[in-house]
Amino acid sequence: MKIFISGASGLVGSNCLKHFTEMGCEVVGSYFSFQTDDTVFYDTLNPEHPYNFNIEEFAPDVIVHCGALTHVDHCETHPEESYDKTVQSTINLVAVAKACNSRMVYISTDYVFDGATGPYSEDAPVNPISVYARHKLEAEQLVLREIKDALVLRVTNVYGDELRGKNFVARIMDQCRNKQKLTLKLPYDQYASPANAWDIARAMYVLLRDAKSGIYHIGSTDYLNRVELALRVLSYFPDAEYDLVPMSTADMKQPAPRPLLGGFVKMKFSNEYPEFLFGNVDSYMRSKTLE
Numbered sequence: 359m360k361i362f363i364s365g366a367s368g369l370v371g372s373n374c375l376k377h378f379t380e381m382g383c384e385v386v387g388s389y390f391s392f393q394t395d396d397t398v399f400y401d402t403l404n405p406e407h408p409y410n411f412n413i414e415e416f417a418p419d420v421i422v423h424c425g426a427l428t429h430v431d432h433c434e435t436h437p438e439e440s441y442d443k444t445v446q447s448t449i450n451l452v453a454v455a456k457a458c459n460s461r462m463v464y465i466s467t468d469y470v471f472d473g474a475t476g477p478y479s480e481d482a483p484v485n486p487i488s489v490y491a492r493h494k495l496e497a498e499q500l501v502l503r504e505i506k507d508a509l510v511l512r513v514t515n516v517y518g519d520e521l522r523g524k525n526f527v528a529r530i531m532d533q534c535r536n537k538q539k540l541t542l543k544l545p546y547d548q549y550a551s552p553a554n555a556w557d558i559a560r561a562m563y564v565l566l567r568d569a570k571s572g573i574y575h576i577g578s579t580d581y582l583n584r585v586e587l588a589l590r591v592l593s594y595f596p597d598a599e600y601d602l603v604p605m606s607t608a609d610m611k612q613p614a615p616r617p618l619l620g621g622f623v624k625m626k627f628s629n630e631y632p633e634f635l636f637g638n639v640d641s642y643m644r645s646k647t648l649e
């Protein structure tokens with residue numbers, strides 16, 4: 359399988375690049391502002407950029423679109439930038455996929471739901487409550503409408519290995535390792551199914567291998583709120599010094615509204631792949647603290 363990954367300098371994309379390469383695929387992944395050893399330049403907002411990798415010439419079987427603006431609060435206060443980086447970038451890559459006659463994978467989120475009745479299965483009605491979420495929904499619907507046999511993987515609270523270590527779990531680990539005192543004000547009422555980017559890449563690979571299409575919810579074996587997630591990570595650093603203040607979402611006053619009961623029921627995937635084992639925060643932390 360020949361695969362092009364946009365956003366392979368980021369968390370999900372870099373794990374896909376590594377896993378698909380290990381599985382023997384011919385893979386090219388792109389960066390935009392953060393160059394890495396194993397990525398090429400591609401700007402999804404400027405398909406005519408002279409330095410862009412030539413996707414048409416590579417002629418991938420699949421384009422995996424991981425490029426996006428993932429800072430939910432920034433999206434709320436910068437809706438035009440959010441539209442460009444999530445919707446327009448997808449419009450542009452859909453055009454490239456059509457020109458190459460390739461399949462496409464889009465990575466979406468549990469934020470397409472309002473959080474009133476989660477965790478959610480694939481057939482639950484969507485109701486996005488933030489700018490980021492509305493744009494993610496628009497992009498996933500566009501891909502499903504325009505590309506035959508497209509795959510949409512909805513994920514949430516992704517953690518795992520990444521060069522910049524910017525995900526929630528990695529940031530807590532970094533501060534603990536650097537013996538910094540942590541001050542954490544976290545919502546106790548925002549629930550999700552945190553997933554390791556490596557498991558997302560593994561799940562995506564089997565779905566692509568088996569030519570699956572449509573929407574799949576990919577979670578893990580965890581269903582945690584943010585306080586529980588942080589404490590789970592901190593428990594692996596017995597000497598960590600921290601102030602953890604559990605707060606309600608109402609008191610947090612985050613610029614973007616958040617779904618409260620978010621996260622996924624991943625029954626569809628588990629039913630089709632009963633032998634696929636997902637990790638969780640504990641298995642990831644055990645592997646990191648044994649390194």
Ligand SMILES: NC(=O)C1=CN([C@@H]2O[C@H](COP(=O)(O)OP(=O)(O)OC[C@H]3O[C@@H](n4cnc5c(N)ncnc54)[C@H](OP(=O)(O)O)[C@@H]3O)[C@@H](O)[C@H]2O)C=CC1
Binds near residue numbers: 365368
């Ligand atoms: N992280 C999470 O918890 C969740 C993520 N998702 C979705 O998963 C996808 C991947 O997220 P994640 O890996 O965490 O995100 P990251 O922020 O880690 O990575 C985003 C990637 O997008 C690239 N990018 C940004 N702008 C452009 C552009 N104009 N052209 C090409 N590439 C660009 C970045 O490149 P560079 O850094 O080089 O500029 C980076 O590689 C996103 O669609 C996100 O919405 C969904 C739910 C949860």
Ligand SMILES: Cc1cn([C@H]2C[C@H](O)[C@@H](COP(=O)(O)OP(=O)(O)O[C@H]3O[C@@H](C)C(=O)[C@@H](O)[C@H]3O)O2)c(=O)[nH]c1=O
Binds near residue numbers: 430468469513514526
């Ligand atoms: C990504 C990012 C977050 N933050 C802040 C915002 C937030 O209060 C806190 C936690 O950030 P999180 O990334 O966990 O964002 P958060 O909005 O809490 O979580 C969501 O992420 C998006 C991408 C999703 O699609 C959701 O499914 C969910 O995982 O860190 C930054 O300051 N800078 C950043 O670049």
